[in-house]
Structure formats: C-alpha cells, structure tokens
Amino acid sequence: MARAALTWSTHDLAKAADVGANTVNRFETGQDARVSSVQKMRQAMEAAGVIFVEENGEGPGVRLRKALG
Numbered sequence: 001m002a003r004a005a006l007t008w009s010t011h012d013l014a015k016a017a018d019v020g021a022n023t024v025n026r027f028e029t030g031q032d033a034r035v036s037s038v039q040k041m042r043q044a045m046e047a048a049g050v051i052f053v054e055e056n057g058e059g060p061g062v063r064l065r066k067a068l069g
Contacts, residue, residue: 051064
C-alpha cells in the first residue's frame with residue numbers, strides 16, 4: 001500500500017532502500033525478510049513522504065505527508 005501511494009515500482013523501492021528487488025517481492029508476498037531490510041524499506045518510504053498509521057481499531061494504513069509550500 002505504501003509503495004503504491006508513492007507510485008513506485010518494485011525496483012524504485014529497492015533502489016531507494018538499497019535492497020534487492022527480490023527482497024521487496026519476498027516481503028510483499030509475506031515471505032521472510034530480514035528485519036534490517038524491512039527497516040530500510042520503511043525508512044526510504046518515510047523519507048519520500050509516507051506516514052505509517054498504526055493499528056487503532058480501524059486497521060493500519062498509510063498516508064502521504066502534505067507537500068510543503
């Protein structure tokens with residue numbers, strides 16, 4: 001959901017997070033991924049403007065930070 005909000009391809013996220021595209025694919029399909037790789041992906045998306053919304057009874061989600069200016 002977060003990657004889609006940025007309109008990033010798998011390769012875009014992999015490049016921004018300095019991980020392999022296969023790592024992104026494995027994570028997105030629910031397979032094992034290293035904690036360090038998941039942290040890198042999250043940090044890359046947050047740096048691009050994604051805000052992760054924690055579970056609050058309505059389910060977790062994402063939104064994009066407002067553009068400055």
